[in-house]
Amino acid sequence: MISVRALEKSYQDLKVLRGVDFEVARGSIFALLGSNGAGKTTVVRILSTLLTADAGSAGVNGFDVATQAARVRESISLTGQFAAVDEILTGRENLALVARLRHLKDPGKIADDLLERFSLTDAGGRRVATYSGGMRRRLDIAMSLIGDPPVIFLDEPTTGLDPEARIEVWQAVRELAARGTTVLLTTQYLDEAEQLADRIAILHEGRIIVNGTLTELKQLLPPAKVEYVEKQPTLEDVFLTLVGKDKR
Amino acid sequence: MTRHFLGDTTALLGRSLRHITRSMDTIITTTVMPIMFMLLFVYVFGGAIESGSDSYVTYLLPGILLITVASGISYTAYRLFLDMQSGIFERFQSMPIARSAVLWAHVLTSLVANLISLVVVVVVALIMGFRSSAGIGAWLGVAGLLVLFTLALTWLAVIPGLTAKTIDGASAFSYPLVFLPFLSSAFVPTDTMPGPVRAFAENQPVTSIVDTIRDLFTQQPVGTGVWVAVAWCVGLLIVAYAFAMTTYRRRIS
Ligand SMILES: Nc1ncnc2c1ncn2[C@@H]1O[C@H](COP(=O)(O)OP(=O)(O)OP(=O)(O)O)[C@@H](O)[C@H]1O
Ligand SMILES: [Mg+2]
Numbered sequence: 001m002i003s004v005r006a007l008e009k010s011y012q013d014l015k016v017l018r019g020v021d022f023e024v025a026r027g028s029i030f031a032l033l034g035s036n037g038a039g040k041t042t043v044v045r046i047l048s049t050l051l052t053a054d055a056g057s058a059g060v061n062g063f064d065v066a067t068q069a070a071r072v073r074e075s076i077s078l079t080g081q082f083a084a085v086d087e088i089l090t091g092r093e094n095l096a097l098v099a100r101l102r103h104l105k106d107p108g109k110i111a112d113d114l115l116e117r118f119s120l121t122d123a124g125g126r127r128v129a130t131y132s133g134g135m136r137r138r139l140d141i142a143m144s145l146i147g148d149p150p151v152i153f154l155d156e157p158t159t160g161l162d163p164e165a166r167i168e169v170w171q172a173v174r175e176l177a178a179r180g181t182t183v184l185l186t187t188q189y190l191d192e193a194e195q196l197a198d199r200i201a202i203l204h205e206g207r208i209i210v211n212g213t214l215t216e217l218k219q220l221l222p223p224a225k226v227e228y229v230e231k232q233p234t235l236e237d238v239f240l241t242l243v244g245k246d247k248r
Numbered sequence: 249m250t251r252h253f254l255g256d257t258t259a260l261l262g263r264s265l266r267h268i269t270r271s272m273d274t275i276i277t278t279t280v281m282p283i284m285f286m287l288l289f290v291y292v293f294g295g296a297i298e299s300g301s302d303s304y305v306t307y308l309l310p311g312i313l314l315i316t317v318a319s320g321i322s323y324t325a326y327r328l329f330l331d332m333q334s335g336i337f338e339r340f341q342s343m344p345i346a347r348s349a350v351l352w353a354h355v356l357t358s359l360v361a362n363l364i365s366l367v368v369v370v371v372v373a374l375i376m377g378f379r380s381s382a383g384i385g386a387w388l389g390v391a392g393l394l395v396l397f398t399l400a401l402t403w404l405a406v407i408p409g410l411t412a413k414t415i416d417g418a419s420a421f422s423y424p425l426v427f428l429p430f431l432s433s434a435f436v437p438t439d440t441m442p443g444p445v446r447a448f449a450e451n452q453p454v455t456s457i458v459d460t461i462r463d464l465f466t467q468q469p470v471g472t473g474v475w476v477a478v479a480w481c482v483g484l485l486i487v488a489y490a491f492a493m494t495t496y497r498r499r500i501s
Pocket of ligand 1 (some may be wrong): 016
């Protein structure tokens with residue numbers, strides 16, 4: 001569904017991607033891990049036709065990102081690293097605008113359904129400028145789901161969300177995959193990759209250094225070993241000892 | 249994909265018109281400077297200026313209208329810059345839309361906003377004693393010329409909007425444009441100016457546009473000046489459009 005081969009990209013002298021290869025199967029969730037500046041956003045921008053690669057090739061839904069960009073854009077939806085929402089419009093207007101731009105019928109109803117699904121119904125009529133960071137992010141993701149594109153890119157979708165909102169987003173991502181949508185997400189949170197991804201790849205110094213399922217990745221390390229660790233008393237232990245209620 | 253051009257432009261135009269109606273202050277701030285110039289020149293300097301016409305407001309208004317447009321278009325650069333910064337521009341570019349619709353929506357919005365500002369300025373001028381016996385045809389001529397001028401300057405404003413690094417950079421380009429009418433026949437007749445200044449003033453676009461609008465207002469024959477004015481506007485429009493589109497293509501590749 002997504003296939004990336006020998007992808008290279010430099011910004012002036014800085015070689016960010018030095019030959020990146022990976023494949024993502026239809027309907028699966030693929031997590032791209034990497035430290036700050038590893039080039040995750042660069043990969044996502046190339047795949048969503050916002051940036052052209054220096055060398056190598058990338059295909060999405062069977063279309064080449066360089067030569068069939070318009071067809072690629074029909075197949076994808078992008079949630080960038082920073083919420084891309086219109087501050088002056090209301091949440092509902094933002095959703096309806098995207099629905100209209102995707103040439104769908106009844107943008108108003110689509111907007112209302114998504115507001116409901118992302119617990120934004122009460123805020124739907126307010127300007128986005130008044131939203132919290134988490135609400136903005138939820139709106140941003142909701143905007144990406146409009147039109148059910150077969151491939152969705154999520155660049156650090158849960159950065160800055162509270163634990164509850166994070167779980168909501170995870171749930172939405174799982175539902176997408178269950179419906180057959182292919183998801184490529186980047187993240188800094190290892191537990192997010194563990195929770196969601198069918199396959200995990202680590203981008204480091206311009207290349208994919210490992211790529212596999214969680215189980216496969218775990219096997220790369222030596223088997224779990226038993227360690228004895230000196231246990232420091234907790235404040236609770238101190239308290240209980242001093243008060244003398246519990247003699248352990 | 250281009251079959252969606254009209255629909256996409258309409259959707260995006262609706263969006264940026266909401267930006268205007270929700271921040272009417274941008275219309276107000278656009279008109280403040282031209283209105284101040286008008287007050288200053290009519291009530292302070294006006295008595296000492298030999299314009300050779302009965303009413304100095306009437307003499308002055310065409311130049312003031314051009315200043316209004318020159319200050320109004322900086323908001324186009326500003327709004328475009330904000331779209332680039334906020335990432336919403338990229339969101340639109342990653343969608344299956346007619347890509348140039350994003351620019352056209354901003355340009356048409358600029359046209360609407362500037363026309364509102366121009367109406368406000370004309371109303372103030374009427375209060376200050378501007379009178380014209382021009383018929384509907386002459387008014388349409390004035391409107392047409394102002395629309396052309398606005399479109400030309402708006403496409404020019406698209407360039408800093410796409411390339412600026414800071415918000416100040418995005419709007420600073422309009423200062424010289426606001427200044428240009430001072431070196432023209434907008435405030436005083438050019439024949440009192442020293443040689444080189446006069447040569448510049450008489451051969452720059454503002455003078456021909458101002459003279460044409462003034463002739464239309466006062467029902468004088470416009471002569472060949474109108475074609476010079478139209479040629480300047482259309483020429484500027486074509487050059488600005490070409491540069492804006494080149495900048496745009498470079499920006500999205
Ligand atoms: N337009 C640009 N011009 C110059 N350098 C850039 C540009 N965009 C990104 N870079 C550089 O390329 C490298 C990779 O950036 P990228 O945004 O892809 O990393 P990332 O993995 O997404 O990082 P993060 O986790 O911080 O989002 C960084 O060193 C960054 O400074
Ligand atoms: Mg990034």
